[in-house]
Amino acid sequence: MIPGARAVSPAARWLLTGAALALVALFLLVPLTAVFIEAFRGGAAAWAAAVRQPDALAALRLTLLVAVIVVPANALFGLAAGWALGKFDFPGRSLLVTLIDLPFAVSPVVAGLVLVLLFGRTGLFGEWLARNGLKIVFAPPGIVLATLFVTFPFVARELIPLMRASGSEEEEAARVLGAGFFQTFFRVTLPNVKWALLYGLVLCSARAVGEFGAVSVVSGHIRGRTNTLPLEVEILYNEYQTQAAFAVASLLTGLALVALVAKAAARRFSPADAGKRENR
Amino acid sequence: MKGSRPLPGFPVSLGVTVTGVSLVVLLPLSALVWTATTLSSEAFRATVTAPRVVASLGLSLGTAAAGATVASAAGLLIAWVLVRHPFPGRSLVDSLIDLPFALPTAVAGITLTTLYAPSGWLGRPLAALGVKAAFSPFGIVLALVFLGLPFSVRTLQPVLAALDPQVEDAAASLGATRAQAFFRILLPELVPAWLTGFALAFARGLGEYGSVVFISGNMPMRTEVAPLLIMTKLEQYDTAGAAAIATVLLGASFLLLLGINRLEAWSSTPRRSPQ
Structure with missing residues (x-):
């Protein structure tokens, strides 16, 4: 040899x-x-005391609320975009794909800034919002919008290439056999992309929970009201409460580890998807 | 490929997609460009050529390039070992690669700062060597290497896995040394994916805020990155100034994204067969 x-x-x-x-x-x-x-430098009791602080709990609640709004919205959008851009060809398709990808490349701080420019006091809609007693920037709606922007590509980016690579033959066969749109979608398309969908949702949730830059611009940092967990980490750290900052950070790290396990599982169960994912 | 009988649901799904893209991406970003245009062109130029702005843009570009370079080099080695040299615990290490994607940037920021501070685990030995890690541009680069590593590994892995090792055997049977086989057969195949990973890490590093803001020290002219300067201008109610810097960053992001799309098209075109 x-x-x-x-x-x-x-x-x-x-x-x-x-x-x-x-x-x-x-x-x-x-x-x-x-x-x-x-x-855990100060022992388990110090850790428990830090994560049970009312401000930390309020931040946890707000963070979860944001994720509960943003993740399903991205799932719906991702499936719609996967169907429109994966199963059909039309002029302007690749431009739409690029625009969906754009938030990936935009600085999170810029993402927050544009919301201030739109909805801030001196922003485009600022006066109208003030007249109607509505508040978006420096309030939870702004945090939701900022998170929506930065997580926007995650699900769609997983689904579009996969739905494009798998073609439309199976769906067409279902149609010929008399299946309606919803029957075709839920019994043919969705089972084919479920692991990629899960993979995208895991990435999206991790980013939604952990987003810092964009949220930092629009949050206003009002403790107990508009502070998310990552912002609470920053405040504690800057107040030299290092142990408390890391205690709260360990909660976020735990969530990140859960995301890594879910991600590895989604990859393992989708050997067919893994190869297709790279075909754009 | 596409059948002649169109599938249903196109108008609705396209409507949802276009509405989503318009509301979430296009409307906010056009507000940015619109705000930047309210500045006269002289005021815009004066803002983005102010020494502090130039210094921050230069620092962001330089540290993003350095971080992406180190991440690409380390990523090639890690991806190579993960694909070619199975070892016990490989799947665990493979899952760990995605940590920077999953870990909130603020957590990464305070952790790396603690590690690389002069009193930290890694900062102390470096300080003994006379290297200042945290609160210097080098610290920013370290944070961006952490952040960029998965981009490099994840773009290289599928390409490495798809390479047929028999091609290298063929090269060897024709008398090529291992180095020749690597540099003349493998590397050319890897270049598009490698550059894609570099560009992704670079784009991410250019706009990064969370993991950098803690470790950088934030000294104007020295360790103040562009996204932080945008934040500072905003806090001083200089919205137009913030928008001007943001427009420059957005332009850079857009160019990078176009480049990445070209690279991805290049790497998916079938290359000549090895025969």
Whole structure:
């Protein structure tokens, strides 16, 4: 047998694997561990006291409220966009795909800023809102809108390429056999994309819970009222309550770990999706 | 591919899509451009060429480029090992790669600051070597490497997995050394995905706020990134100034996105067969 180029010697192989693992440990594992060590530095009682602070609980409630509004909205939008842009070809299709992707590339601070420009006191709709006693910026609606902007591409970006790659033959067959739109959608299309949908929803939820920059611009930072969990972390940290900041941060890190497990599961159960995902 | 009999639901789903894109993306971003145009062109130029603004844009560009470069290099090694050299616990490590996507940026920010501060686990040995990590541009780069790592690994992995190792065997049988096989056979195939990962990490780093704001130290002219300066201008009620800087950043994002779309089209075009 010819000594193949890929038949790397065991020493080189261990060296490469060791170097890669060292990088993963340095850049990912050490920070992950540090969160929990700092959070429990004062013992479990101090941790529990920090996460039971009324301000922390209010921030947790607001964060979950935002996620509960934003994630289903993105699911509906993502499915509609997947159907329109995945199953059909029309002029302007690729422009729409690019516009859906745009929030990925826009700075979160810019995303928050545009909401201030629209709905702030001196913004385009500011006067109208004030006259009608409505408040968007520096209030929960602004936080929802900012989160909606930054999470906008997550579900659609997973579904559009997959629905495009799987074509329309199965749906057409269902139609020929007499299925209605909803029957076709729920019994043919949705089962085909369910893992990709879940994958997108996990990414979307993680970002919705953890968004900081965009929310920071529009929140107003009123403790107990317009503060989300990441903003509460910032306030505690800047007040030199490091242990409390890391205790609250450990809650967010726990949610992130749940997201990682769900994400790994969604990937594992969709071997067929995994290959298609890259075809745009 | 597409059948002649159209599927139903096109008008409704397209309507939802266009409405969503218009309300969530187009309307806000046009408000930004509109606000920036209320400045005269001289005022716009004066705002974005002010020394503090130029310094912050330069810092954002420089640290984003450096962070994306390191993340791309580390990402290539990690993706290579994950795809080619199975080891016990690989799937666990593979899941961990996505941590920066899932971890809120504020959490990453305070954690990295604590680690790289002069008294931190990693900051102390670096300080002993005379390297200032946190509260310096180097600290910003470290945060952006953390953030950019998954972009690089995740764009390279599928391409590496799709490469046929037999091509390398063929190269070896024709007398190529391992280095020749890597640089002349593998690397050209990886370049589009590698650049895509770089561009994604760069775009993310350019606008990053949460993970950077804690570790940077936020000193005007030295460690103040552009998104932070937008925030500062906004707090000083200089909305037009904030909008002007934001427009420059938005323009850069848009160009990057166009580049990424071109790169992705390039990497999905079938390359010549190996024979």
